[in-house]
Amino acid sequence: MQRSDFSEDFVWGTATAAYQIEGAVQEDGRGPSIWDTFSRKPGAVLGGDTGDIADDHYHRFREDVALMADLGVNAYRFSIAWTRVQPTGSGPANQAGIDFYRRLADTLGEHGITPWATLYHWDLPQTLEDTGGWLRRDTALRFAEYAGIAVDRLGDAVSDWITLNEPWCSAFLGYASGHHAPGRHEGSRSLHAAHHLLLGHGHAMTAIRAARPDANAGITLNLYSVRPASGTAEDVDAARRIDGLSNRLFLDPVLRGQYPQDVLNDAGEADWFAENATAEDLALISAPIDFLGINYYSRHTVAAGSAATDASAYPGSESAVMIDTGAPRTQMGWEIHPHGMLDVLEMAHERAPELPLYITENGSAYEDEVSENGNVDDPDRLDYLRAHIDACRQAIERGLPLAGYFVWSLMDNFEWAWGYHRRFGIVHVDYDTQVRTPKASGMWFSRFLGGRIGRRSREGVDETVEVA
Ligand code: FCB
Numbered sequence: 089m090q091r092s093d094f095s096e097d098f099v100w101g102t103a104t105a106a107y108q109i110e111g112a113v114q115e116d117g118r119g120p121s122i123w124d125t126f127s128r129k130p131g132a133v134l135g136g137d138t139g140d141i142a143d144d145h146y147h148r149f150r151e152d153v154a155l156m157a158d159l160g161v162n163a164y165r166f167s168i169a170w171t172r173v174q175p176t177g178s179g180p181a182n183q184a185g186i187d188f189y190r191r192l193a194d195t196l197g198e199h200g201i202t203p204w205a206t207l208y209h210w211d212l213p214q215t216l217e218d219t220g221g222w223l224r225r226d227t228a229l230r231f232a233e234y235a236g237i238a239v240d241r242l243g244d245a246v247s248d249w250i251t252l253n254e255p256w257c258s259a260f261l262g263y264a265s266g267h268h269a270p271g272r273h274e275g276s277r278s279l280h281a282a283h284h285l286l287l288g289h290g291h292a293m294t295a296i297r298a299a300r301p302d303a304n305a306g307i308t309l310n311l312y313s314v315r316p317a318s319g320t321a322e323d324v325d326a327a328r329r330i331d332g333l334s335n336r337l338f339l340d341p342v343l344r345g346q347y348p349q350d351v352l353n354d355a356g357e358a359d360w361f362a363e364n365a366t367a368e369d370l371a372l373i374s375a376p377i378d379f380l381g382i383n384y385y386s387r388h389t390v391a392a393g394s395a396a397t398d399a400s401a402y403p404g405s406e407s408a409v410m411i412d413t414g415a416p417r418t419q420m421g422w423e424i425h426p427h428g429m430l431d432v433l434e435m436a437h438e439r440a441p442e443l444p445l446y447i448t449e450n451g452s453a454y455e456d457e458v459s460e461n462g463n464v465d466d467p468d469r470l471d472y473l474r475a476h477i478d479a480c481r482q483a484i485e486r487g488l489p490l491a492g493y494f495v496w497s498l499m500d501n502f503e504w505a506w507g508y509h510r511r512f513g514i515v516h517v518d519y520d521t522q523v524r525t526p527k528a529s530g531m532w533f534s535r536f537l538g539g540r541i542g543r544r545s546r547e548g549v550d551e552t553v554e555v556a
Contacts, residue, residue, distance in 0.1 A: 089474070091536055093481050099202070099492025100537055101163030102156060102514070103449050105209035105253065107139045108501040110169065112146035116184035119175025121211035122221070122262075126269030137507025143499060144522050149192050155515060155524060156498065157199035160539020164201050165448060165494045166192065167209035167253065168242075174234050177213030186241045193245035204448075204494075205242070206250040206308065207235050207292065210258055210268065210504075217270050222258060222281035222288075225364075232291030236299050243300035250381055250448065251292045254310040255285040255338060265401035267505050276355040276403040279337075283365050286341055290372030308381030308448045309338045311435060313428025314388045317411050322392035326408035329354055330390045333402050335435060343439040345374035355404035379491070380436050381448035384429045384476075386422035389413050418452040418472070419510060426475040433488045444491045450476050451496035453503070453510040456527065464516045464527040473514070473529050477536070495533065499524055 091100075107123045127138040145152055156164055170177065172185030193203045208231065216227055239249060252258070261268035263278035274281070289307050296305045312334050316327035332351035340348050347365060352358040393409035400406040416424045429447065436445055452472040456464050473495060483490045500513035508519055514530035517523075526534070526541050535542030 089478050089481055091538060094484065097491075099163045099446065099494075101161050101165055101202075101204065101492065101494040102159070102498035103165040103494040103496050104145075104498050104501065105167040105206065106169035106172075107142070107209070107211045108497075108503070109143040109145040109499070111139065111141040111144045113140050115146065116172070116188065117175055117182045118169060118185065119171035119177075120214040121169065121171045122214055122217045122269035123211050125214050125217075126271050129271060132269075132271060133505055134507045134509050137502065137509075139502045141519075142502045143517055146188065148522065150195055151524070152498070153192070153195045153199055153201065155526075156196075156201055158540040159514075159526070159530060159534045160537035160542065162200065162202060163204055163248075163492065163494070164196055164498070165204040165206060165250070167206035167211075168238055169211055170208065170231075170234050171211065171213045173238055174213065177216040177230050178233065181237045181241060186238075189238075189242055190245055193242065197245065202248065203246045204248040204250065205238075205246045206253050207231075207238060208251065208258075208288075209253040210262075212270070221263075221270055221272075222284045223263065223274065223277060225284055225287070228284045228288035228291055231288035232295045235292035236295030239296045239303060240299040243303060247300075247302070247304055249296055249303055249305040251289040251296075251305065251307045252285060253308045253448075254383060255282060255289070255307075256310050256334060258285055260333070260401040260403070264403050265399050267401070273399040275399075276357050278403055279352070279355050279357045280360065280364070282337060283361070283369070286338070286373045287369050289342070290369070290375060293375050293377065294372065304378045306377040306379040306381055306446075307342060308383060309335075309342075310383040310385070310449075311335050311339070311432035312384075312386060312388050313425060313431040314390060317389050317391035317413075320392075323390065326392040326405070327388075327390040329405035329408045330388055330402065330410075333405060334388070335432075339435060339439055341370060341373045342377070343374065343380070343436070343443070345370045357404075377443070379444040379446055380440070381446050382432055382436060383449035383496070384432050384447055385420075385450065385452075387425035387428040389423070418468075419455055420453050422452075424452070424472060424475075426472075426479040429476060429479040430483050430486065430488070433483050433490060437488055442489075444489050446492040446494070447476075447480065447490070448494050449496040450493065451512045451514075453512050456500075456511050456516060458516065458518075458525070462525060464525055466527045466529050469514070469527065470529040470532050473533060
């Protein structure tokens, strides 16, 4: 497999998100988000970690962009912190916040790297959570106002926009299981949050089109390859439920303009949706997008079990359980299944045959060790990366309209409820010194792309991995 197996204009990027890397949470007028609040709640984040400093990217972004240029990527997906632009989630733009993202976009441009901006990667302004958060319909309108401001003010420097990142996580980890901010346990009411998030996406698309008719804009969903553990009717039904809540609840409204009725019925929310998810809402949610972003990490093998007692991230389907098939897993416990990437691409493609698709995240966490000579040899991550890029190649061979791939993540960062205890970077970060060191996986990626770091390592200066 070589880069030349892909088209010249294929997008090769790395991805990050604001709260996970920026730090500087009180600088230049940034307001508090639900992650500032949540990370301070005792027991919410492993080790009591917060994003206060993170990778200090806010101050080191020039160094980080130079690193990406050395890796050889042609795109960078980052997110904009809503509370840098609107500290309390409404009202006029905070100029200093806009300026930071302009500096970032300009620096990327100087290095020939195309900025891809995500407008919402989970950091809701705390002020909006205080008035109901995503359970409140009005939050969708607030989001669209912010999206319009961001695109209006930055649209000359950024042309690729993603409205939401993974609304499944915002709705179900945020408002059902409570593993993520705001940490609420609202049971099946979390489906209302899902609807308001999607409505926010719909209104934001309208605002983006109004601000910049030529913008390239879409949404990113986290999709899973789902299969039943056996052919029994119970396991097949359990898998239908998990596929429904994880995939169809988001794909169907965005790409087909309708919610999957079985999922609403399972959750006991059919009446609420009949009353509140109006035809106008669905028209907005399904308005044309220019691409679909897919974050793909893993496969779920699902069986019928006994109802979980903890607050579940699968409201109304608590008795469906993910089983351990014995297949290799990453440190997150996520099964490694590169071929599942083709499954999720197919899912989107069958619903929207003309729509360009991007893998906007894919990556793995492993326990890394820095060796005495300063190298980080991460053969498992390297294998994961190579196998999934090969799955991209197979997808294209199969005729799927895959146009780009972003590795999660450029560098180790604040992994939400896991704090700094899970490392996803292809570049290692020493949190005491903020020194960045490309891992073997990063060097491989750079070699694959023909980047400078890869060329240096090929010349033997830093040869720690075998070339594929
Ligand atoms: C995704 C998130 C991203 C990161 C990876 C590991 O769900 O979008 O921020 O945490 O998982």
